[in-house]
Amino acid sequence: MTDTPDDNLDFRRPTADVGYLLNKLVEASPPLDPNSIYCNLLQCSHFADTAVAVFDGDSLVGFVSGYVIPNKPDTLFVWQVVIAEAARGKGLAKRMLKELLSREACAEVRYIETTITPDNEASWALFRSLARDLDTTLDSEVFFESETHFGGEHDAEHLLVIGPFHSERATTV
Structure with missing residues (x-):
């Protein structure tokens, strides 16, 4: 990235060797739901084109994983x-x-979707801010119910939909 602060962070397309580091980062970041190391290896290999790993020196300090939805090629x-x-x-x-x-x-992405629990204030703030930067809307609705989908063992997950936005806007904000 060219318009980032001078913080010496290295934004990379991940490789499989980042999978274990990702697993440990998520494990150290409650209340995030941990995945298996194998899942993290797949995120860093099969889904590497739609993931970002950020390093500060040798330390993994940030990671975003995602994918383009197969039946919605305009949605990340x-x-x-x-x-x-x-x-x-x-x-x-x-x-x-x-x-x-x-x-x-x-x-080709014109929409972003994600799910967030109602009490995850940091994630709500992040995606609201991103929608403002992209000059578009953010809509939400319950996607996975606590009782129906999680057997009452996890809070409901709200589906957030950001968009539509123009690809040119996304790359210049």
Whole structure:
């Protein structure tokens, strides 16, 4: 990225060797839902074109994983955003999302979808801010119910839909 602060962070397309580091970063970042190491390896290999790993030296300090929804080629689903505690509050999450939107794999993307629990204030603020930067709307509705889909063991997940937006806007914000 060319318009980032002078913080020496390295934004990369992940490779499989980042999978274990990602697993440990998520594990250290409650209340995020941990995935298996195998899942994280797939995020860093099969889904690398729609993921961003951010390093500060040798340390993984941020990661965004997502994918273009197979039956919605204009929609990027953001699976997970994680920031190391020491790197929080510096706008890194939004920088990673903008980096992702600038990638060739997202050239046709006009919408972003993600799910968030009602009490995850940081994620709500992030995606509201991104929608403002993209000069578009953010709509939400319950997507997965606590009792129906999680057996009461997890809060409901709200589906957020950001868009439509123009690809040129996404790469210049």
